[in-house]
Amino acid sequence: MRQEVVLIKLGGSVITHKEKPMSVNNIAIDRILKALASVKVPIILIHGGGSFGHYWSTKYDMHSKPEKYSSEGIAIVHESMISLNHIIVKSMLKLRMKPYAVPPFSIILDKKPLGKKIFELASMTRDKITPVTYGDIVYRTPHKYSILSGDELMSIISSVIKPSKVIFAVNVNGIYKDPYGDEVIPLIEEKSSVNFSDVKFDVTGGMKRKFREALKISLTGIDVHFVNGLKPERILKALGNKKTEGTVIKGKRSSTRNAR
Numbered sequence: 001m002r003q004e005v006v007l008i009k010l011g012g013s014v015i016t017h018k019e020k021p022m023s024v025n026n027i028a029i030d031r032i033l034k035a036l037a038s039v040k041v042p043i044i045l046i047h048g049g050g051s052f053g054h055y056w057s058t059k060y061d062m063h064s065k066p067e068k069y070s071s072e073g074i075a076i077v078h079e080s081m082i083s084l085n086h087i088i089v090k091s092m093l094k095l096r097m098k099p100y101a102v103p104p105f106s107i108i109l110d111k112k113p114l115g116k117k118i119f120e121l122a123s124m125t126r127d128k129i130t131p132v133t134y135g136d137i138v139y140r141t142p143h144k145y146s147i148l149s150g151d152e153l154m155s156i157i158s159s160v161i162k163p164s165k166v167i168f169a170v171n172v173n174g175i176y177k178d179p180y181g182d183e184v185i186p187l188i189e190e191k192s193s194v195n196f197s198d199v200k201f202d203v204t205g206g207m208k209r210k211f212r213e214a215l216k217i218s219l220t221g222i223d224v225h226f227v228n229g230l231k232p233e234r235i236l237k238a239l240g241n242k243k244t245e246g247t248v249i250k251g252k253r254s255s256t257r258n259a260r
């Protein structure tokens with residue numbers, strides 16, 4: 001059932017300085033949160049790892065493929081994500097928002113959604129609470145772990161609660177026509193209208209992954225917006241259904257089969 005909730009992912013490249021390990025972009029975090037604090041829409045917030053989780057997962061050679069990884073690496077990547085999450089949560093509290101940190105561990109089982117718990121997140125937004133979850137290293141099967149990105153969490157959560165809108169706040173202006181140009185595609189109605197290999201990617205090659213998850217979400221009938229999170233007024237415009245620079249992947253009523 002569709003819920004009056006908006007899912008917003010704050011990309012790691014927006015909330016951290018990607019090139020400098022463990023460094024937050026306080027200015028960007030503050031500006032985005034101030035913008036979000038000014039709206040009445042119920043929100044579930046998800047954030048990425050940037051120079052926190054990504055930095056350590058690269059150091060310990062951990063990936064999205066379930067494998068036996070270093071237990072020290074697992075502990076360190078997880079702790080770095082909790083630290084980043086705590087920074088976001090504390091900034092929200094300062095702005096009198098009502099954040100509630102949710103480790104992905106509590107809402108998934110082997111990357112599958114725990115439906116009841118995810119419905120609880122939507123239910124909490126009706127009490128003016130903003131659940132905040134994040135990409136992390138997660139347990140998959142005995143002895144095997146893998147990186148779960150915030151982008152995957154976006155589609156996992158969307159598959160259960162069918163939010164009214166989904167917004168990816170990224171560090172570029174949207175999805176570009178070609179990797180070397182700066183022309184943003186304003187509207188994508190058909191997957192086939194975009195050449196997958198041409199999607200411009202960010203420092204970690206993350207844009208392709210975001211695009212893949214966004215397509216999955218759009219195939220369940222939900223509009224997916226890509227906007228530049230470093231310009232928070234664009235997030236507000238997307239929330240208010242006003243035209244802004246960025247890319248909208250039009251939600252399509254059809255089977256999700258094609259997106260897999």
Ligand code: IPE
Pocket residue numbers: 010011012013047048049050051053054057077081134135136137147148149150151204206
């Ligand atoms: C990363 O989440 C999680 C870890 C590396 C632990 P994302 O993959 O969603 O992070 P960004 O937004 O690309 O930085």
